[in-house]
Amino acid sequence: MTKEPLRFHFDICGENFTSAGEASVSIKRILRQIGISPDIIRRVSIAMYECEINMVIHANGGTADVDVYTDKIILTLKDEGPGIPDLELAMQEGYSTAPDSIRSLGFGAGMGLPNMKKYTDVMDIKTEVGKGTTVTMTVFL
Amino acid sequence: MKIKTIVELLNAEVLAGADKLDTDVHSACGCDLLSDVLAFVKEQAVLLTGMCNPQVVRTAVMMDMRCIVFVRGKVPGQDVIDLAEEHGLVILTSDERMYSACGKLYQNGLAAGSVIDD
Ligand SMILES: Nc1ncnc2c1ncn2[C@@H]1O[C@H](COP(=O)(O)OP(=O)(O)OP(=O)(O)O)[C@@H](O)[C@H]1O
Ligand SMILES: [Mg+2]
Numbered sequence: 001m002t003k004e005p006l007r008f009h010f011d012i013c014g015e016n017f018t019s020a021g022e023a024s025v026s027i028k029r030i031l032r033q034i035g036i037s038p039d040i041i042r043r044v045s046i047a048m049y050e051c052e053i054n055m056v057i058h059a060n061g062g063t064a065d066v067d068v069y070t071d072k073i074i075l076t077l078k079d080e081g082p083g084i085p086d087l088e089l090a091m092q093e094g095y096s097t098a099p100d101s102i103r104s105l106g107f108g109a110g111m112g113l114p115n116m117k118k119y120t121d122v123m124d125i126k127t128e129v130g131k132g133t134t135v136t137m138t139v140f141l
Numbered sequence: 142m143k144i145k146t147i148v149e150l151l152n153a154e155v156l157a158g159a160d161k162l163d164t165d166v167h168s169a170c171g172c173d174l175l176s177d178v179l180a181f182v183k184e185q186a187v188l189l190t191g192m193c194n195p196q197v198v199r200t201a202v203m204m205d206m207r208c209i210v211f212v213r214g215k216v217p218g219q220d221v222i223d224l225a226e227e228h229g230l231v232i233l234t235s236d237e238r239m240y241s242a243c244g245k246l247y248q249n250g251l252a253a254g255s256v257i258d259d
Contacts, residue, residue, distance in 0.1 A: 018195055021203075028202065042203070042204070046179060049179070049203045111180040112179075114180070
């Protein structure tokens, strides 16, 4: 018997950096309420936070969907931003195109994508220049 | 070390979590680069930082930290303070600079703790 997942949807505003990360904070709260273990919550919320920040900084916002199954959590973050021209390069630690205005806020070290990969069990990125980027991450429970 | 000892050592003002000063913390990190906090910090309960924006608190929440110390007298906005209260984080502000704030805590036995290295 496969149970329907619990689904949560967020619109991520790309207009201002101040609100970036609000969806991840909400998910952290929800996962705590539904009794997911703290270790899993931490991994899921860090990965989602990095991805959410990326969407705001690099892609003018998008959507985030979190599906909680009995055996896994799937995060899908989708934007219609500029896409990533060289994904292999973007995945390298230290590679960043973040502007100085973002660096002065404490981000832009080029650590986000490698960190998302590290904290999740499966990460898949579909990206097309001029169309957008969809990041799918799975954490097994 | 109890958080209230940090308050004393750094002559800090408590902006959030005044009811949690008896919490024990065992390690700390001093960092302005939130990317690095997210990537390398493992079990540090205290973040000392000169960066003062909502992302500092969200980052600390993501990392399950217990206490943020804003150095050089920085005071965050009320939204940030509310967010910290909601997540049970203590927020302190101290006039100390980063180097001396970290030094004082280290000297009094608050360890650096381990970081993720791979
Ligand atoms: N959603 C996205 N749309 C377009 N480009 C992206 C997106 N996400 C990442 N990138 C590109 O990949 C690069 C590396 O991303 P990564 O998250 O690793 O680092 P960063 O965001 O620049 O810095 P950090 O995450 O350390 O704050 C970015 O600088 C950007 O060029
Ligand atoms: Mg990033």
